[in-house]
Amino acid sequence: MRAILTLVALAGLVPRAIAQPIQYAAPASGDRWMYPFNFSSGFEISAPTFGAILEPGFDDRDSQMLVTWETNAVIPSGLEETEYHIQRVTVRATVANNLVWRYDGTPDPTASYYPTTDPDYIADTDAGRPVELFGVGYRNSASALTWNEFSSFSTGSPDPGPAEKWRDAFAATFDLSGNATDVSNQVRERLNPAAMAIGTTDQVMPGSLVPLDTTLTFEVDLCDPTTRAYFARSLSTGRLHLAITSLEPAAGGPGGGSGGLYPRFYTKEDPKTSTNPLLRVSLDIEVRIGVRPDVNGDTIVDILDFLDFFGAFGAGDPFADYNSDCEVDILDFLDFFEDFGAY
Ligand SMILES: [Ca+2]
Ligand SMILES: [Ca+2]
Ligand SMILES: [Ca+2]
Ligand SMILES: [Ca+2]
Known part of the structure; x- marks a missing residue:
């Protein structure tokens, strides 16, 4: 202790050069419109995100966008999860439809999606529905290691579907051990999951229609230890999957909405993203690796x-x-x- 304090008192100690934290910035290596009636999995030029709120046979989060990064190209995989110290995570996705849905950069309570006749219904106090970022959970034979944008929507039963809780990969929250809770049916199951982040922009006034090519930024809330654990687990695996999803209804429903009036995002298959790669979904992570006191x-x-x-x-x-x-x-x-x- 005395030696330490003596050293602390020494002036002029110069920290050695370090390559940490590791900065990883990359467009998604895979992007997928995850929807039961999508028959060209992984190849679509955009991914719509909408809800089928309380519609039997469909998940409330009916249409999700799932995105993947092979992080082990830059961030070493295979370390203990406790050796990944996540310092910042930002995801960006760019809007591929023009002035058909309204911007809401704040959470809406699940009860605002209930039928107005439900005793627990509460009104949505701000126009629009948030676009939310979640981790991804799996069922049937899928896993974070094997699932990719071209995978089957479902390898489970019934076959053929669709059905509720049928998709192999889904938006989810997690506990510290990594056990997933599917939030795709949060309205009928009356769950109030907290998203990792909500997509925001300072280019659109809250409640206003969102123009084509608006980029939404998702600053991940790392104060939630289950979110940190999700990223640590993903980096240890070497692959990260995230879900971009909205409960903006595709048609009718208590929140209003009609055909096509929901957020849609570019995928890497859109030719526009070849000339302007910034239109692709992208990720920025800052992470330190190593034992904790280092x-x-x-x-x-x-x-x-x-x-x-x-x-x-x-x-x-x-x-x-x-x-x-x-x-x-x-x-x-x-x-x-x-x-x-x-x-
Ligand atoms: Ca794709
Ligand atoms: Ca709202
Ligand atoms: Ca502290
Ligand atoms: Ca050190």
Whole structure:
């Protein structure tokens, strides 16, 4: 301890050059309109997102967009999940239809999708429905390792479908162990899942119609430990799948809506995305890898980590949020000190 404090007091210590955190930025390697009546899986030039709210035989989140990144090209896979420290995740998707649906950049309660005759119904207080980002869960024979944009919609029964809870890959929330809850039927199941992020833009006024080529930005809420765990798990696997989805009804329903008046996003198959790659769904991740007290990510736990942590802690910098609960407080200091002392 004395040695550490002596070293802390030394001026002029220069941190060594590091390649961390790792910055990963890439368009989706796969993008898929996940819909039971889609017969050219993976090849569509855009992906609509809409709901079939409370319609028997269909999921509430009937039409979803699923996107994939092979992250192991840049971020080493195969490490322990505890060795991935997710610092920032941003997803962008660009709108492929013009002025037919209204922008809502904030959550709507599930009860606002109930029939107006339902005793628990509450009105939607802001026009439009949010576009939401979720993780992806699997059923039947599918898994994060095997599923891709060209996979079957369902390998389960009934065959042929469609049916509720029939799709092999679906928008989901997770617990810390990675157990998925399918949120595709959140209205009929009266769930209130929190999305990882909601798509936002400062180019459109809330409630206004969204122009063609508007980019929605999804800043992932990493204060939720289950979300951090989802990304850590995905990076360890080497593949990341995400679901972009909206409950904007395709037709009728308590939220209004009619044919085609729902968000639609470009896929990489649209020729426009060849000349303008920015139209593709894209991902930015900032992640540090390594054992926890190696906060500067140079693969060694030493005095430099202590200095970095100590400096950030003193400044209240989020870098010192060692236990990842989005607060910098004494618990971070105690946790760090315990782990650091074990090396
Ligand atoms: Ca595709
Ligand atoms: Ca709304
Ligand atoms: Ca270090
Ligand atoms: Ca903390």
